[in-house]
Amino acid sequence: MENILDKAYATEDFRRQGHALIDLMADYLAQATSDSKEVQAIPWQSPEKQLDYWQKDFSKVDTIDPLDLFRDVIDRSIQVHRKRYLGHQTTPTLPVTVLSAAVTALLNQGMGVYEMGMVGNTFEKLLTEHLAQKLGFSGEASGFITSGGSLGNLTALLAARAACTGIWHNGYVNEQKLAVLVSEEAHYCIDRSARIMGFGAAGIIKVPVNDKFQMRTELLESYYQQAITDGKQVISVIGCAGSTSTGSYDDLEAIAAFSQKYNIWFHVDGAHGAPAAFSPKYQHLVKGIEKANSVVVDYHKMMMTPSLSTAVLFKNGSDAYRSFSQRAQYLWTDQDTEEWYNGGKRTFECTKAMSALNVYTIFRTYGDDVFRENIERLYGLAEKFAELIKSKKNFELAYEPQCNIVCFRLRTASDVSKLNLAIRNQLLEDGRFYIVQTVLNGDLYLRVSLMNPLSTEEELIELLQAVEEKAVILTSKV
Ligand SMILES: Cc1ncc(COP(=O)(O)O)c(C=O)c1O
Structure with missing residues (x-):
């Protein structure tokens, strides 16, 4: 046989x-x-019809030529x-990334530890530092790539929390109430991140928007003071660049000034709109982004790469190590040293696809x-x-x-x-x-x-x- x-x-x-x-x-x-x-x-087909079709397909006993399968999937998607x-x-x-994605699947690099992603981890450093520079950050800025804007925002907010509390190590003490300030038009993943971090619904303070659906930054002061009165510790103020529903850019300069006044971590969700920085015509939209402590940018939205590939950038590159601080003797010997080449020290993922190859390929083939x-x-x-x-x-x-x-x-x-x-x-x-x-x-x-x-x-x-x-x-x- x-x-x-x-x-x-x-x-x-x-x-x-x-x-x-x-x-x-x-x-x-x-x-x-x-x-x-x-x-x-x-x-378009209803979920019921789609399920019925694939249930029948899946239960067929004869094997299929994968080409027929791929054709069928394309036709039904x-x-x-x-x-x-x-x-x-x-x-x-971009078609060239369909080729690079195939190489990614072939090589199947692990990325968590240097040996398992030697090229990919190096690409992540180069790509995120290049992007940080495009956004106007100084040479201190650095970052890494993670799987999607939702996970990227959570990762950055974990760093924000670690910068001002000891919760990562000690858990919550004395009924600590934490909160973030964010526009009511922010993507739902911000709300979800805050809840995952244990802030509860009261920990997502939604600042109203104006008729352009931008955060009304003049309200930040009063919303902040109310939060303090309510016994909350605001760990971050978050700007949208731009928002999901309407693509509105918050006034990042104003949010930066507010964050500096109270020494609060400034995070920008630039998943969709931060690449405006590549255009001299539109870069004014992200003015002030370079003052953020952290920024998230989806390469898989406006930068034409396959999903998922998200840059998490930190103004102070060392902050990137704050989100996850754990021992994993089987991966690296010393958790406390900052090793950009061991990806797992900074990402939620252990095994992670080498999506950086898709991004790197575009830069090397076509440039900025x-x-x-x-x-x-x-x-x-x-x-x-x-x-x-x-x-x-x-x-x-x-x-x-x-x-x-x-x-x-x-x-x-x-x-x-x-x-x-x-x-x-x-x-x-x-x-x-x-x-x-x-x-x-x-x-x-x-x-x-x-x-x-x-x-x-x-x-x-x-x-x-x-x-x-x-x-x-x-x-x-x-
Ligand atoms: C502004 C913004 N932030 C975050 C996200 C979530 O990103 P992802 O789908 O990559 O998890 C989106 C998705 O549409 C978004 O528009």
């Missing part, structure tokens, strides 16, 4: 399948970037490279300029889209976009939120466009993240037409 394991490791099948897969992926990319109107951004993919902040990965162009093209397209919305009498723009996230709605019914929700659901079922929705000041808006630099005004004009057409159909049914 044939030995299945030996066959599975045989290289001839791999070579043949690999060549065919590259053709399959190149065809997918060519089709996505061509402009065939029939192609869908999302082949949302396709972020489509020009009409205008939904969440997921990037259409590819990021500048991406920012300028996408932010510029959002400005044009905003103008287009304003020029249409039935549409309302929720705010002047600061980046590539635009919220708007159609106002042709008395229950505007209900209408726009129904429109968005119809678009989802059609699948030609993929957009999402959000709630601002209690009302539902359509939300577009322009993540694909190959999208043009043409798709956006078409989108507004599709929204109006859906509204006509929906209102005629009532």
